[in-house]
Amino acid sequence: MPTKAESKASDIAARRGIYFQAFGIYDGVAGFYDYGPVGVRIKRKFENAWRSLFVNKTGALEIESTNIVPEPVLRASGHLSAFTDPMVACTVCKTPYRADKLLEEYYEKKGMGDEAAKVKKMSMEQMEKQIAEHGIKCERCGNKLGKVERFNMTFKTQIGPTAGGSAAYLRPETAQSIFVDFIHLYKTHGLKLPVGIAQVGRAYRNEISPRQQLVRLRELTQMDLELFIDPDDDPKEIMGFDMKGVLREKISFVAKGSEEARSSSIEELLKKGSMPNKYLAFLIYLQEKLMQELGVDKGVYRFRELEKEELPHYSRGNVDLEMKTSYGYIELAGTAYRTDWDLSQHAKESGKELAVLTESGKRIVPHVVEATLGGDRPVFAILDNSVVDDDGRGWTWLRLSEKIAPYKYGVFPLQKDEKLTAKATDVFKLLQEKGVDCYYSETASIGKRYARADEIGVPYCITIDYTTLDDDTVTIRNRDTTKQVRKLIGEI
Numbered sequence: 001m002p003t004k005a006e007s008k009a010s011d012i013a014a015r016r017g018i019y020f021q022a023f024g025i026y027d028g029v030a031g032f033y034d035y036g037p038v039g040v041r042i043k044r045k046f047e048n049a050w051r052s053l054f055v056n057k058t059g060a061l062e063i064e065s066t067n068i069v070p071e072p073v074l075r076a077s078g079h080l081s082a083f084t085d086p087m088v089a090c091t092v093c094k095t096p097y098r099a100d101k102l103l104e105e106y107y108e109k110k111g112m113g114d115e116a117a118k119v120k121k122m123s124m125e126q127m128e129k130q131i132a133e134h135g136i137k138c139e140r141c142g143n144k145l146g147k148v149e150r151f152n153m154t155f156k157t158q159i160g161p162t163a164g165g166s167a168a169y170l171r172p173e174t175a176q177s178i179f180v181d182f183i184h185l186y187k188t189h190g191l192k193l194p195v196g197i198a199q200v201g202r203a204y205r206n207e208i209s210p211r212q213q214l215v216r217l218r219e220l221t222q223m224d225l226e227l228f229i230d231p232d233d234d235p236k237e238i239m240g241f242d243m244k245g246v247l248r249e250k251i252s253f254v255a256k257g258s259e260e261a262r263s264s265s266i267e268e269l270l271k272k273g274s275m276p277n278k279y280l281a282f283l284i285y286l287q288e289k290l291m292q293e294l295g296v297d298k299g300v301y302r303f304r305e306l307e308k309e310e311l312p313h314y315s316r317g318n319v320d321l322e323m324k325t326s327y328g329y330i331e332l333a334g335t336a337y338r339t340d341w342d343l344s345q346h347a348k349e350s351g352k353e354l355a356v357l358t359e360s361g362k363r364i365v366p367h368v369v370e371a372t373l374g375g376d377r378p379v380f381a382i383l384d385n386s387v388v389d390d391d392g393r394g395w396t397w398l399r400l401s402e403k404i405a406p407y408k409y410g411v412f413p414l415q416k417d418e419k420l421t422a423k424a425t426d427v428f429k430l431l432q433e434k435g436v437d438c439y440y441s442e443t444a445s446i447g448k449r450y451a452r453a454d455e456i457g458v459p460y461c462i463t464i465d466y467t468t469l470d471d472d473t474v475t476i477r478n479r480d481t482t483k484q485v486r487k488l489i490g491e492i
Contacts, residue, residue: 031210221375295401
């Protein structure tokens with residue numbers, strides 16, 4: 001069951017139109033959500049914070065590729081054979097469920113955290129046995145669940161008319177286009193290893209039983225940075241970052257075979273083999289910095305080394321970024337050492353040469369280290385962790401950092417008086433001209449307007465009152481403390 005905090009975060013999201021189920025007038029479709037004006041601003045600011053760090057500060061190239069992918073691309077990548085989840089369906093009403101998540105939720109509700117953690121390592125046969133032994137039934141009609149089987153999550157479509165068209169798919173991830181485009185970019189931009197190529201875009205996954213709002217979607221945003229590297233390199237600096245500083249960074253880390261997080265330096269984790277190379281360590285460092293820049297409390301997120309049974313088919317080492325929410329810890333980002341698997345597979349399928357010459361004259365197929373961050377789950381997780389249940393104010397509000405808050409200022413006339421509204425409009429326009437994120441409101445009492453601003457996480461409210469007309473000062477109210485100070489308009 002959702003916790004009290006989660007239900008209030010959901011209530012704010014719904015009441016203020018931050019995000020909501022798509023196609024609502026048709027009763028909605030599971031796994032699809034729309035963002036309202038406030039939600040769009042929060043999401044875009046999150047994406048821009050990622051872009052500032054992962055693209056602008058690293059000098060990575062950013063591309064924008066198509067959403068439709070021809071079948072040979074996904075055949076080469078392994079998505080047609082390996083992009084699957086364990087599915088179990090009701091024997092009567094045929095409602096499908098994701099078997100692993102069904103078991104995890106069952107154990108978590110029973111307070112059996114250790115058992116929930118073991119689900120990731122289970123085979124389909126073991127999941128099926130556990131579902132039967134615990135008597136887990138269909139949530140919809142209460143009848144018995146059937147056999148656990150693999151379900152491929154790709155959305156299939158077709159390019160061209162029915163008679164002569166070719167099979168294609170909505171892309172299940174943004175990474176494959178980067179791999180396919182790599183050699184063209186390498187040649188046309190005069191690049192040398194290591195090369196960073198990034199992309200922000202939509203991905204499509206036909207989830208078996210999407211739930212938990214933005215956590216499990218069928219259409220989602222991904223932010224990818226793929227590093228193409230020489231695996232024999234031992235870099236002293238990566239993309240302008242001195243590795244001495246990177247290695248000193250301490251993070252909260254759950255090592256393979258452990259359930260508990262402990263604070264460890266990245267250097268220590270490298271030496272222990274929890275990270276396969278310095279390039280993956282560097283991407284973990286960037287994710288840690290992103291969380292810090294967004295003002296996320298260090299106590300609510302961690303990095304976790306994946307167990308052998310959890311590793312994707314292409315990986316020689318994965319570390320997930322997870323955040324604690326009302327649904328437990330959820331994965332926000334995956335960092336993987338993909339070796340040369342992707343480029344080698346695409347070279348074989350396409351018949352094209354994807355090897356490059358290094359500066360030392362070696363001819364190699366570059367290896368890839370990848371950081372993939374979701375664009376939706378982090379928004380939910382940050383909102384979920386920002387709820388403040390404030391009995392003193394009488395309303396629940398969001399403690400969002402200025403970096404991700406939808407607006408920096410709300411601009412309000414004290415009341416609907418022509419002189420006050422005219423002055424408030426002037427202040428609003430002045431801030432807009434300065435490029436400051438702000439909005440204007442004159443409806444409802446000033447107290448209700450403060451409450452509405454607090455609810456969506458606006459850090460400051462500017463109030464124009466009768467004193468403003470005399471001396472050009474305004475009151476600025478701090479969201480976190482509710483304290484107010486007077487300032488000249490020109491000083492804002």
